[in-house]
Amino acid sequence: MASMVWTRYAAIGDSFTEGIGDLHPDGTPRGWADRAAEALSTRAEGFGYANLAVRGKLLDQILDVQLPAALALKPDLVSVSGGGNDLLRPGTDVDVLAARMDEGVARLRAAGADVVLFTGVDPAGSAVIRRTRGRVALFNELLRATAVRHGAHIVDQWSMDVLRDWRCWSIDRLHMSPEGHRRVALAMLESLGVQDAGDWREPELAPLPALSRGARLLFDARWARGYLAPWIGRRLRGRSSGDLVTAKRPGLSPVGK
Structure with a gap:
């Protein structure tokens, strides 16, 4: 079965979507969204791509500022990733956060755009961020419910075991490395049913030597x-x-x- 073709793709979010940790030759952020757009552009004439993501933004800022700007572009595909910066804050109400995301996805779907969502990565291997693991897991489950409710695509980063490997992360441990971004781009394309883009599972990484x-x-x-x-x-x-x-x-x- 042939995959769908999109011609107007807008990405909204925070540093993850902006592409921090993965650079173009000129030093500007590349990231998984740019990589996915590059692949999608080879499948559609007149393809246009916008990336409205800005590092450090909370979900409210993404939905209140970036989402309306994306809708004004009349996209047929929108990727939305947000909430990670909120979940790092101990007082965040996960149910309220997920409800806001649900409202945003509903707006995008009502406008006729296909939507891609992203669960959070399992932070079990992080000495500090793993303290948010319970909040991230709950948010992920609510995101999955939103995807089902509104017919959105979802990239389940939690189940991507390769993303627990530090080689997929920059030295700051907060942003992905080029290898991590490459694999997420392929996972997004897989979620969209894009064929022959490549497999995010490959190559398999050999185990890292254990540290004392x-x-x-x-x-x-x-x-x-x-x-x-x-x-x-x-x-x-x-x-x-x-x-x-x-x-x-x-x-x-x-x-x-």
Whole structure:
């Protein structure tokens, strides 16, 4: 069965969708959304792609600002990923967060766009972020219900065991590496039924050598000092890494331009 063809793709979200951790040759963020758009563009004439995602944004900001801007572009495909920054905050009400996402997906589907959602990755291997595991798992289940309710596609990153491998992550452990972004792009294309795009499961990664307890503690300490502490500092000052950042592709344009 032939896969569908889309010609107007808009991506909204935070740093994950912006592509932090995966760069174009000119140093600008690439990421899974750019990679997926590149593949989709080879299957449709006149293909246009917009990426409205901005690092550090909370779900309310994504849905209140980026979603209306995406709808104005009259897309036939929209990817929505958000809530991760919210879930890092202990006081977040997961049910309220999921309800907001559900409302956003309903708006997009009512406008005639196909929608792709993303569950969170299982954070079991992270010394700090694994404390959010229960909240992430609950949010994922509510996202799956939203996908069924509105006929949206969903990329189940939680079940992608390869994403637990640190080679799929940047040194900051918060953003994916080029390898992680590559695999997520292929998983998105698979969720859309795009054929012959490649398999996110390949190549299989050989197991990493085990670190001693001392080496692991040193690794964690360096990470906390270099990346966790600055992140906490921004939160205490009420600042975000995306405060001075604008969308890299605010309008639909051909891939590569």
